[in-house]
Amino acid sequence: MILIVTPNPAVDVTYRVARQHVGTTQRVLDLARRPGGKGLNVGRVLDAVGIPSRAVLPLGAAPGRWIADGLDALGLTHVDIAVTGETRTTVTVVDDVEHPTMFGEPGPEVTTDEWVAVTDVIGQQLDGDVEFLVVSGSLPHRADPGVVADWVAAARMRGVPSLVDCPGGALLAAADAGATICKPNRDELLEATGADDERSGALQLLDRGAGAVVVSRGAAGLAAHTRTGVTEVRAVPGVSGNPTGAGDAATAGLLAALLRGSSDGPTSPTTTAPSTPGVDHAALRSAAAFGAAAVLRPVAGEVDVDAVRRFLADDDGARSGTRPSDPTWSHA
Amino acid sequence: MILIVTPNPAVDVTYRVARQHVGTTQRVLDLARRPGGKGLNVGRVLDAVGIPSRAVLPLGAAPGRWIADGLDALGLTHVDIAVTGETRTTVTVVDDVEHPTMFGEPGPEVTTDEWVAVTDVIGQQLDGDVEFLVVSGSLPHRADPGVVADWVAAARMRGVPSLVDCPGGALLAAADAGATICKPNRDELLEATGADDERSGALQLLDRGAGAVVVSRGAAGLAAHTRTGVTEVRAVPGVSGNPTGAGDAATAGLLAALLRGSSDGPTSPTTTAPSTPGVDHAALRSAAAFGAAAVLRPVAGEVDVDAVRRFLADDDGARSGTRPSDPTWSHA
Numbered sequence: 001m002i003l004i005v006t007p008n009p010a011v012d013v014t015y016r017v018a019r020q021h022v023g024t025t026q027r028v029l030d031l032a033r034r035p036g037g038k039g040l041n042v043g044r045v046l047d048a049v050g051i052p053s054r055a056v057l058p059l060g061a062a063p064g065r066w067i068a069d070g071l072d073a074l075g076l077t078h079v080d081i082a083v084t085g086e087t088r089t090t091v092t093v094v095d096d097v098e099h100p101t102m103f104g105e106p107g108p109e110v111t112t113d114e115w116v117a118v119t120d121v122i123g124q125q126l127d128g129d130v131e132f133l134v135v136s137g138s139l140p141h142r143a144d145p146g147v148v149a150d151w152v153a154a155a156r157m158r159g160v161p162s163l164v165d166c167p168g169g170a171l172l173a174a175a176d177a178g179a180t181i182c183k184p185n186r187d188e189l190l191e192a193t194g195a196d197d198e199r200s201g202a203l204q205l206l207d208r209g210a211g212a213v214v215v216s217r218g219a220a221g222l223a224a225h226t227r228t229g230v231t232e233v234r235a236v237p238g239v240s241g242n243p244t245g246a247g248d249a250a251t252a253g254l255l256a257a258l259l260r261g262s263s264d265g266p267t268s269p270t271t272t273a274p275s276t277p278g279v280d281h282a283a284l285r286s287a288a289a290f291g292a293a294a295v296l297r298p299v300a301g302e303v304d305v306d307a308v309r310r311f312l313a314d315d316d317g318a319r320s321g322t323r324p325s326d327p328t329w330s331h332a
Numbered sequence: 333m334i335l336i337v338t339p340n341p342a343v344d345v346t347y348r349v350a351r352q353h354v355g356t357t358q359r360v361l362d363l364a365r366r367p368g369g370k371g372l373n374v375g376r377v378l379d380a381v382g383i384p385s386r387a388v389l390p391l392g393a394a395p396g397r398w399i400a401d402g403l404d405a406l407g408l409t410h411v412d413i414a415v416t417g418e419t420r421t422t423v424t425v426v427d428d429v430e431h432p433t434m435f436g437e438p439g440p441e442v443t444t445d446e447w448v449a450v451t452d453v454i455g456q457q458l459d460g461d462v463e464f465l466v467v468s469g470s471l472p473h474r475a476d477p478g479v480v481a482d483w484v485a486a487a488r489m490r491g492v493p494s495l496v497d498c499p500g501g502a503l504l505a506a507a508d509a510g511a512t513i514c515k516p517n518r519d520e521l522l523e524a525t526g527a528d529d530e531r532s533g534a535l536q537l538l539d540r541g542a543g544a545v546v547v548s549r550g551a552a553g554l555a556a557h558t559r560t561g562v563t564e565v566r567a568v569p570g571v572s573g574n575p576t577g578a579g580d581a582a583t584a585g586l587l588a589a590l591l592r593g594s595s596d597g598p599t600s601p602t603t604t605a606p607s608t609p610g611v612d613h614a615a616l617r618s619a620a621a622f623g624a625a626a627v628l629r630p631v632a633g634e635v636d637v638d639a640v641r642r643f644l645a646d647d648d649g650a651r652s653g654t655r656p657s658d659p660t661w662s663h664a
Contacts, residue, residue, distance in 0.1 A: 015423075015435050020354045023431030031437055062398040069394075091347075091423055093435065099355030103347050103425065105363055 002046060002053040002255060003125050004039045004134040005118075005151060007143065007166070008107045011063045011089040012036030012300070020098045034299070035070040036090060038137035038165060041248035041301035042255075043076055045290060048303055051256060054079060054125065058118055058140075060108050061086035079121055083114045085140070092244075100244075107140035115147050122151050126158050132255055133162040135174065136248065145169035149177035161211075161258075165251055168192050175208035181279065183214040183254070185247055198223070199230065212279045214254060214287070216247045222287050224279040233284040236292035236311045245300025246291040253290025253308070257283035285312065334378060334385040334587060335457050336371045336466040337450075337483060339475065339498070340439045343395045343421040344368030344632070352430045366631070367402040368422060370469035370497060373580035373633035374587075375408055377622065380635055383588060386411060386457065390450055390472075392440050393418035411453055415446045417472070439472035447479050454483050458490050464587055465494040467506065468580065477501035481509035493543075493590075497583055500524050507540035513611065515546040515586070517579055530555065531562065544611050546586060546619070548579045554619050556611040565616040568624035568643045577632025578623040585622025585640070589615035617644065 016030035043053040055078040059067055064080070064087035071078045085108020093101045110118075126133065133155040135148055148170040155162040156178055163181040164174035171192040175182055182205050186198055195201030202213040202225035213225040221234040258279070289311035293303040348362035375385040387410040391399055396412070396419040403410045417440020425433045442450075458465065465487040467480055480502040487494040488510055495513040496506035503524040507514055514537050518530055527533030534545040534557035545557040553566040590611070621643035625635040 013421075015437075017435065022352045022354060022433050025434040025436065028435055028437045062394045062401075066394040089345075091435070101354050102357040103349065103360055103423070104357065105347075105360045 001129050002043075002051065002132045002134060002259075003056065003122070003130045004043045004053050004136065005056045005122060006037040006039030006137050007058070007118075007135065007147070007170075008138050008140045009035065009037035009040060009057045009059065009064075009067055009087060010105075010107075011066055011087065013089060013091045015091060015093045017093060017095050020093055020095050020101060032299075033066075033070075034301070035067040035074070036300070038248050038251075039134060040071070040076075041245045042134060042136055042252050044074065044301035045249045045252035045294065045303050046255065047074075047076060048305055049252075049256060049308070051252075051259065053077070053134075056118065056121055056125065057081065058083045058108075058110055058114060059087050060084060063087040063089055079125065081114065081118045081121055083108055083110050085109050088140070107138075109142055110140050115143070119147065119150050119154070123154050126154055126160055130155075130158075130160050131259060133160050134165075134251070134255070135162070135170075136165040136251065138167055139170050145173040149173040152177035152179045163251065163255065165247070171205070172208065175205040175210040178209040178211070180211040181214055181254075182210045182212075183216070183251055185216045185218065189213070189215055199225065202230075203227070214279055214284070216250050216287075216291070218243065218246075222250065222284050222291075224284055226279075231279070231281060231284060233281060233288050235288055236314070239292040239295050241295040242298050242300075243295055245302075246294045248300065249294030249303050250287040250291035252303075254279070254283055254287040256290070257286035333461050334375075334383065334464045334466060334591075335388060335454070335462045336375045336385050336468065337388045337454060338369040338371030338469050339390065339450075339467065339479070339502075340470050340472045341367065341369035341372060341389045341391065341396075341399055341419060342437075342439075343398055343419065345421060345423045347423060347425045349425060349427050351427050352425055352433060364631075365398075365402075366633070367399040367406070368632070370580050370583075371466060372403070372408075373577045374466060374468055374584050376406065376633035377581045377584035377626065377635050378587065379406075379408060380637055381584070381588060381640070383584075383591065385409070385466075388450065388454055388457065389413065390415045390440075390442055390446060391419050392416060395419040395421055411457065413446065413450045413453055415440055415442050417441050420472070439470075441474055442472050447475070451479065451482050451486065455486050458486055458492055462487075462490075462492050463591060465492050466497075466583070466587070467494070467502075468497040468583065470499055471502050477505040481505040484509035484511045495583065495587065497579070503537070504540065507537040507542040510541040510543070512543040513546055513586075514542045514544075515548070515583055517548045517550065521545070521547055531557065534562075535559070546611055546616070548582050548619075548623070550575065550578075554582065554616050554623075556616055558611075563611070563613060563616060565613060565620050567620055568646070571624040571627050573627040574630050574632075575627055577634075578626045580632065581626030581635050582619040582623035584635075586611070586615055586619040588622070589618035 012034045014032040015028045017026040046053045059080045060083040088105035088107040091103045152162045161180035164179045165183040167188045189201040193201040193204040205213045215223045224231040293307040296304045344366045346364040347360045349358040378385045391412045392415040420437035420439040423435045484494045493512035496511045497515045499520045521533040525533040525536040547555045556563040625639040628636045
């Protein structure tokens with residue numbers, strides 16, 4: 001079972017309007033409300049391919065209750081920690097013309113005692129049958145990034161590998177604590193490390209203690225960085241749609257491959273972090289296939305499962321030499 | 333006690349952002365969430381000047397529970413009718429540059445049985461110590477405007493005067509049922525009646541059976557229409573701020589004056605509807621003063637009570653001849 005911590009879950013609201021226009025009153029023509037947060041997206045995608053996971057969530061007030069009810073309706077297992085602050089809502093406004101507009105609440109102020117309760121729950125869960133700890137998404141307003149380090153350390157102590165996809169200080173804290181895999185997108189990596197280029201940013205995280213750094217590059221694919229080099233895969237070509245949640249689906253695809261123990265020859269020596277599963281081409285291709293299959297779905301947290309299989313099959317063809325000159329297909 | 337029906341209450345959310353911009357992700361810097369709906373605004377203003385009221389609300393799902401809790405926190409008396417649909421949310425986005433942008437959900441589909449339950453509750457309440465029935469705000473998506481007629485008729489049967497401030501078909505239905513006062517704003521009046529000018533629109537409602545038609549004209553003041561003529565007052569001059577909820581405060585001011593039975597000589601004969609309180613200059617001036625006092629407050633449903641007194645005092649000065657040439661200060 002994969003334990004997925006979503007430190008700052010959200011009620012994700014999508015409003016469809018005739019035409020977005022600042023300064024006017026617009027009737028909401030169509031409305032969708034879903035349990036949101038990157039970790040929940042990862043869990044929903046894993047569920048779609050039959051991989052069991054358990055969500056750990058601090059939830060507060062009416063929106064928190066709504067998320068708990070929503071996860072029950074989706075049939076997802078979750079362990080809630082009650083907090084006094086109000087769980088955030090994100091509102092995304094869409095029409096058929098403009099790019100979506102997103103309004104993100106900062107999230108509740110979670111007290112130290114409440115974080116301790118979250119950490120206790122994670123520890124209890126890790127004493128069970130957890131194969132991987134995932135921490136995904138931002139921390140709430142004014143939270144101490146150190147909590148993520150505590151969770152990673154709790155997993156390490158028990159020999160459970162961890163994947164952290166958090167922005168800013170939480171990403172650095174996770175690396176310091178020896179996270180097995182740090183998985184930021186490129187912008188998050190550069191922002192968190194202050195580096196000018198992806199490789200040096202990744203090396204910073206590796207020097208801090210991360211076992212591997214997997215960077216999602218959106219339409220430019222993914223890369224796995226270790227001290228010894230970089231393994232890259234291109235994104236599945238010719239896929240367009242809704243990129244929201246594609247990075248979370250890629251995380252699910254990466255985990256699916258790592259759990260299968262799939263390997264076409266690890267490119268990363270595992271001396272730096274003994275518990276590091278080799279993030280190889282197969283794992284990255286799985287991540288890319290899941291990410292692309294999410295782009296085909298209008299809703300974050302969903303993938304077109306048939307598309308995943310199709311994309312992986314295409315890739316196998318590609319790897320046998322049909323795209324020899326693909327510049328993003330290079331070994332370190 | 334004033335019984336106030338809000339057929340389509342809302343969770344009113346206000347997001348402050350650095351700068352509104354379509355197609356971007358914007359962090360919410362400041363967030364306010366309030367129980368909303370025109371009827372609730374009227375009740376809060378009445379409460380501010382010590383006039384007891386009771387809210388009747390169909391409430392559904394998590395947002396409905398949130399509104400009930402919010403009214404308890406405000407110390408407002410409310411009678412809730414549980415509905416299965418989800419009570420709507422309105423999101424207003426503000427910054428220091430652009431006009432506010434408002435996104436309004438249509439509201440839940442309330443079933444016939446649920447409307448029957450609402451009507452039963454109103455009837456039970458009207459058997460008590462109700463001095464005025466107020467129905468204010470839009471109806472939910474696809475609701476039959478006839479329900480408003482039922483409520484007005486239930487009040488009439490018991491000799492309780494009614495004031496209806498609803499748009500569209502509900503306004504016409506209220507007039508058909510003999511509402512004591514129909515109080516649309518000018519745009520709502522023209523839209524509901526299809527009339528080209530305010531007077532003919534008002535006459536339509538009077539012909540249908542309304543006792544009087546009070547039209548709020550925003551910065552241009554208010555007018556009370558009866559068959560025999562029009563009584564007008566100008567808005568309090570030199571007041572600027574947030575007009576949201578000013579019309580609801582004006583309704584509260586009108587009710588406050590009518591309950592005081594204040595009168596400087598009714599301009600409207602009450603032959604058409606025996607229970608019609610005379611909507612005279614004093615009543616309209618009270619409405620204008622409350623409306624202006626609401627503009628001074630950043631939040632709908634609040635008034636600056638001292639400003640109300642000040643504006644009324646100024647008006648008394650004005651009436652003794654200091655503004656003899658005021659064009660909007662005319663008798664029919």
